[in-house]
Amino acid sequence: MQRIRLRYTKRGRLRFTSHRDFQRAFERALRRAEVPMAYSAGFTPHPKVSYANAAPTGTGSEAEYLEIALTETRDPATLQALLDESLPDGLDIIDAVEARTSGLADRLTASVWELRLDGVAVEEASMAVAAFLAAETVEVQRRTKNGMRSFDARGAVAELTATYPQADRPGDGPCAILRLVVRHVTPAVRPDDVLSGLRAVADLAPPVPAAVTRLAQGLFDEESGTVTDPLAPDREAVMAAPADRSGVAGHAAAKAPEGAGPA
Structure with a gap:
């Protein structure tokens, strides 16, 4: 099983999208992009998607995060592009990296x-x-x-x-x-x-x-008063490890978010 961590945005009128609305839109995007999702067990299986600290409804965001589990290995950059195309404008996937560390939520x-x-x-x-x-x-x-x-x-x-x-x-x-x-x-x-x-x-x-x-x-x-990139440890782990036999590099370069300066 491969785990991919994604950073996405809520821009413009889409800032009024509730977290539940986004979940439905994202699951539709997964189906459109034909992502080989892993599913939970039980009578009502659900795609394995973990959301972390969603912004309140009505606020915009350049830094929302989630993690998905796949049954087949995929290139994060390709997956990012496919999902971004499958979501409405304003809900944009701007970064993707293969999860090589634990505790994403603990880094938020x-x-x-x-x-x-x-x-x-x-x-x-x-x-x-x-x-x-x-x-x-x-x-x-x-x-x-x-x-x-x-x-x-x-x-x-x-x-x-x-x-x-x-x-x-x-x-x-x-x-x-x-x-x-x-x-x-x-x-x-x-x-x-x-x-x-x-x-x-x-x-x-x-x-x-x-x-x-x-x-x-x-x-x-606490020393510098800055907020660091939570996906940086995964990027560093991917860069330090050799590519797997499928040739997947394991991460995508982040697109600069609109209107956001350095954290």
């Missing part, structure tokens, strides 16, 4: 988010960010299936800055871009929780909903 310990606040001046956003970072705790509430839950949104935030939009992404009127690095903790702290915290400590309330995009997720390096 933090995310880098971009929050676009239209109608908010950078100076106003910067003051709110300073107030948020200066607080020891910022209690927010979120509705769950068990009712309202209160928790601290400050402790999980490793970095929060406010900047101007990129020159190639201007907008009408004031606009601030927040760059957020948040550790994956329990309960999870989401970008909307941080926005609730900014409202609580500085009365920051954007006139329109924020456009939220995950730029990266991976292992958080």
